[in-house]
Amino acid sequence: MKKKIIFCFIAIFLFCINILNAQMTMPQLQAMYSKFLKDEGYQPSVDSDGDVVFKAEGRTFWIDIDDKDLESFRIVYSNFWEIESLAEKLKVYEVLNYINRTTKVAKVFLNSKEDDVSMDANIFVNKPEDFKLYFHRMLDLLLYEIREFRELMNK
Secondary structure: OHHHHHHHHHHHHHHHHHHHHHOOOHHHHHHHHHHHHHHOOOOOEEOOOOOEEEEEOOEEEEEEOOOOOOOEEEEEEEEEEEOOOHHHHHHHHHHHHHHHHHOOOEEEEEOOOOOEEEEEEEEEOOOHHHHHHOHHHHHHHHHHHHHHHHHHHOO
16 A cells, blocks of 8 residues: 555656646746856857757857757757759768768758758757756767768768
């Protein structure tokens, strides 16, 4: 009987935590991400879509805010390689396939017109604020993979 009571309390506690997390709004997420970035020395801003934009190593990244999926955290670096020919597109496919196959978390992809390349790092977190534990590793991975993509394309 004691085990059932303890189990019920744990289940209620976990349920209450999920309810509290589910109540974070877009402005709250923007504020949380912006404060973290400011504390880390970045100069964040919020774009017209509501995403938090920041620069690292001269490149513009954005944190994709999805207030409907609080267990997802995504950093995006978009449109960093313009595709100018069919031959180049074939090489892009080869390189992005290699990176996607050999890299954890980060992925490279083409836009819907297939004329530009973007990259993101996306993870699942228990609570929105848990992103802080992984932010630097995700950003470092993106910066590394951007360099690797450019090197492979220029071979």
